[in-house]
Amino acid sequence: MSELRLYNTASRSVEPFTLPEGVPAVRLYCCGPTVYHFAHIGNLRTYVFEDVLRRGLEYFGFAVKHVVNITDVGHLTSDEDEGEDKMEKGAARTGKTVWEVADFYTQAFMKDIALLNILNPSVWCKATDHIQEQVDLVQTLESKEYTYRTSDGIYFDSAKFKRYADFARLDIDSLQEGARVDKGEKHNITDFALWKFSPVETRRAMEWPSPWGVGFPGWHIECSAMAMKHLGQTLDIHCGGTDHVRIHHTNEIAQSECATGKPFARFWMHGEFLRMGESAKMSKSSGEFLTLDVLIRDGFHPMEYRLMALTSHYRNYLNFSYDALENARESLKALRKKTDPLIGQGGSIGSTKAKEWQAKFREAIGDDLNTSKALGILNLMLKDTLQDYEKSALVRDFDSVLGLGLDTPLTVVREAASVDAAKVEALLVERKEARASKDFKTSDRIRDELAAMNVVIKDGPQGTTWEVKNGK
RNA sequence: GGCGACAUACCCAAGUUGGUAAGGGAUGGCUCUGCAAAAGCCCUAUUCCCCGGUUCGAGUCCGGGUGUCGCCUCCA
Incomplete structure (x- = not known):
């Protein structure tokens, strides 16, 4: 029986994944969306990766407690008082209140992931529902003297956490040199806000009382607070986009480990970015971006996008293009041509040959979620001479990880264009x-x-x- | 300026500890068809950006070069 091996950003290497003695289920935390706008397809690639991870863990027999946060608090675009609050910006753009904006985009996000056949996590948690937990965590850090106060908030003193630079392998000195932003009142360039004060002259749409005055939590603290509340002080796997390595996760580790004295997560996993062909950046702040809705409007099925995401490895960047998506469409069509007749055939994986295919597939998934290789095995298996009921059973087995919905007819997502x-x-x-x-x-x-x-x-x-x- | 990643056929893409290039799409050929479409079958890299080196043997390791891209500011 092959084992599950996963790449751990912390060690920069692939390690066998096992659960510590006495831990009944994998404590999995995935950084979720900030709901100030639609998720773009680059965001969604990461959620597809995390879905495959969760399904993969279950395939290997692990129970999983999967927690995903919804960031519904607006954070400034930097730790300084510069830039705009994203939630308030979203409100201004749409003419809604910040609460309505959060709700609207949360619903939109839920719809997207459902269309992509991404399984719901065990727990969805919202930042605004965990203000007290965040305040408590900041107080703990304050009592341990990891914090200091400036005119605009309570900050974490990164110089007091000796291992601060280790996780992302940062070179703090060169960071200082190449810094693009002034550190302002911060003691070190890498310090970050734990709690921000509301501006004196204006009322913010979202603000809460705290021991330090009315304000709102810093961005990083919510993940630590919610992850610990729902999963305990040490997680088995924490994941997110690769961009989180340097700042967000580095800061989460600093604040969490200083607060508890324990390792925050045993495995850290990061999905690589989806890139646009014409070097256009997949960024929400740059304005133009592609959403799943746009792809659907262009006539594509969400499963076609999911298949496209699955054809590459999650740790490699993937170039998005309509050509590649059309490729995935033809590919899915051809695949379903073979699998559709197998739907509902029942059967089980009994013969030696069928078990060999299953073992190959398992090995591919166990190899740090090599979905590309796994898809190759699916295709080869379908060409092999097996009984249909065995193929049917294998397709169901493989699809429990791939999540392409091959065991049910393809749902119509978009009504056929208005044709008489x-x-x-x-x-x-x-x-x-x-x-x-x-x-x-x-x-x-x-x-x-x-x-x-x-x-x-x-x-x-x-x-x-x-x-x-x-x-x- | 600093840091880093990647470079495999027309396109997407895998390649475990070096052992002789998965898989998919497209193209082409054939069967079928009034013609198409659909369906079925078959073929498609002596070669892995370039130049050196290590080795019996390198896409895989080492050195150098070129190119593309990313990050360093919120971002999956």
Whole structure:
């Protein structure tokens, strides 16, 4: 039986994953979205990776307690008082209150991940529901003298955490030199806010009382506070996007380990970025970005995007392009052609050969979630000479990790573009008559006419079927 | 300026401790078809950005070069 091995950012190497004695379920925490805007498809790539991780853990027999946070507090764009509050910006953009904005984009996010067949975590937790926990954690740090006060907030003194630079392998000196922002009142460039005071002259849309005055929590503290509340002081796996390594996770480690004196997480895993072909950046702050909704509007199915994400390894960057997505679409179509007839065949993995395929698949997933290799194995397995019921069982088994929904018919996500079905049917009857009398000129004309309406027809043994062609 | 990643066929992409280039899509060929589409079958890298080196043997290790990209500010 192969084991599960995962890449740990902390050690920069692939390590066997096991659970400590007495821990019944994997304590998994994934950094969730800041709900001030739609998630773009780059964000979603990371959630697909985390979903595969969670499914992979379960495939290897681990129970998983999976916690994902919703960041619904607006944070400034830097730890200084510069920039705009993202939530308030979102409110200004949409004409809603910050609370409505948070709710709206939370719902939108939930819809996206459901469409991508991403399993719901065991716990969703919102930052605004855990203000007290965050205040408590800051107080603990304060009592241990890791904090100091400036005119705008309570800060963590990173110089007091000797291992601060270790996790991200930071070179603090060169950071100082190349720094783009002034450290302001901060003692060190790497210090960060734990609690920010509301400006004296204005009221913020979101603010809470605290021992230090009315204000709001710093960005990093929420993850530590919520992760510890729901999972305990040490997590088994903490994950997020690769951009979190240097700042967010470094700070989480600092504040958490200083507060508890214990390791914060045993494994750290990070998904690499999705990049745009024309070097356009996948960033929400730059304005233009692609959402799942846009892809759907362009005629793509969310599963096509999921498959595209699965074709590459989560630790490699993936270039997004419509070409690549179309590739995934054809690929999924061809795959489903083979798997659809197997749906509902029951059966179990019994023969030696079937078990060998399963072992190969398991090894690929166990190899730091090598979904690309796993997909190759799926394809080869489908070509092999196995009984259909065994293939069916294997597809179900593999899909429990891949999450492509191969064990159920593909759901229609987008209603076929508005086409007058009655007219299409009438034309098809006309064409059928023309063909019967060998009037191929007319029949071809009708097909062209239908093509102009974006309708593609297929003549089969059971008669002619048609569908509306989607996509660009 | 500082740090880092990557470079495999037309495209996406895997390649474990070096042992003789997965898989998918597209293209092409064939079968089928009034013609198409659909379906089925088959083929597609003596070679892994370049130049050296180590080795019996390197895409895989070492050195140098070139190129692309990312991060260093909120960002998955």
